[in-house]
Amino acid sequence: KISVYRKMRLLFLLLCCTVAFSCCKAVEEKETNDAYYSLWEAQKFLLEIVWHVQEPVALPECQDVEFVNDAVQYTKFDSDMQRFVQDVQHQCLLPRNDFFSAVVRTHHQQVLGLYKLLTYAKDWTLFKQNVCWARTHINPGMFVYALNLAIRRRKDCEIFELPPIYEIFPQHFFNSEVIHRAMTVSKKKMEMAQKQTHANNGTVSERSLHDWQTWQWWKLMGLSDQHWYLDTEGSVAKRDGLTKYWTPVDYTRDVYILNDETRLSYLLEDVDWNANWYEFNLNFPPFLEDEELGAHHHKRSAERWIYEVRTIMTRYNLERLSQGMKPIAD
Structure with missing residues (x-):
């Protein structure tokens, strides 16, 4: 009887342990799922806050948000922050319709x-409130620049990203012709252009070449510079299930008109080239103190900065040489 009693107690103990372990595992999984959901919500918020950033904000949580200027709510409150608060109170902020540049002294003082x-x-709640306020009241260029800097340096934002700058401000990276095409495009026109391309089997019609110029490379491919084309071969589009379109754009047509530097327009107006320069200056803002830069960069970050600048200049000088121009001295 004693042996049976002990076995029953042991069995009951094992059953309790199993139930307790299952409950702990369920709680742990719930906490993990909640954490993932919170991160997803935060990233979603950052993506939506810069959507059509030059238009009024549409997010419900960003309506009628007040600016927090209480120094107690911040881990640090220095003279730069005090000056910005005074600019807000005196309504001296950069107008929303003006062009922002971080190298303009008054601009970089405010963005700092x-x-x-x-x-x-x-905390994240206060950060989100400030972001919502800034989205409504701050110049769009300044807002995106400051937000990009902040999420690179806040520990609770290290895993988050904003869209590429050319997606936020496409008008600064594409010419007016491309912007106009994008604004007036219709799915029906794209489908018709695609069918016409397939019908021609890639051949070039005599009509499309009657006014052909040497810089119109797309006409040799039987394409029109007035249409968008569906990318059916792109591996990225197939992998991610995206619908990707492209349109011919030329940046070398009017070379030599303004000055010799326009020979390099294919490089200087390249979207990725300019976006890379923007990102580079976000990683090494010229107006941040050494202490702040050192806290977020490797101790050899100065060497990295020199290396990246030299890499950019080397590529630029190579392109100058390819156009028969003298390289720029160091």
């Missing part, structure tokens, strides 16, 4: 204050 107000916010 805004960046610190976003970066030194004590």
Whole structure:
């Protein structure tokens, strides 16, 4: 009887342990799922906050949000932040319709204050509130620049990203012709252009070449510079299930008109080239103190900066040589 009793107690103990373990595992899984959901919501918010950034914000949580200027709510509150608060109170902010440049002294003073107000916010809730306020009241270029800087330096934003700058401000990276095509495009026209291309089997009609110029490379392919074409061969589009379109664009037509530098328009107006330069300056902002830069970069970051600048200049000088131009001296 004693042996049976002990076995029953042992069995009951094992059953309790199993139930407890299952409950702990369920709680752990729930906490993990909640954490993933919170991260997903945060990333979704950052993507939506820069969507059509030059238009009024449409997010419900960003309506009628007030600016937080209480120094207690920040881990640090220095003179740059105080100056920005004064600019807000005196309504001296850069107008929303003006062009922003981080190399303009008055612009970078304001963006530095805004960046610190976003970066030194004590928690995500305050950070989000400041972002919502800035989205409505701050110049779009300044807002995106400060937000990009902040999410690179806040520990709770390290895994988040914003869209490429040419997706946020396409008008600064594409010429007016491309922007106009994108604004007036219709799915029906794209389908018709695709059918016409397939019908011609890639052959070039005599009509399309009657006014052909040497820089019109797309006409030799039987394409029109007035249409968008569906990318059916792109591996990225197939892998991610995207619908990808492309259109011919030329940046070498009017060379030599303004000055000799326009020979390099194919490089200087390249979208990825300019986006890379924007990202580079976000990683090494010229107006941040050494202490702040050192806290977010490797101790040999200065060497990395020199290396990247030299790489860019080497490529630029190679392109100059290819066009019969003298390289720029170091």
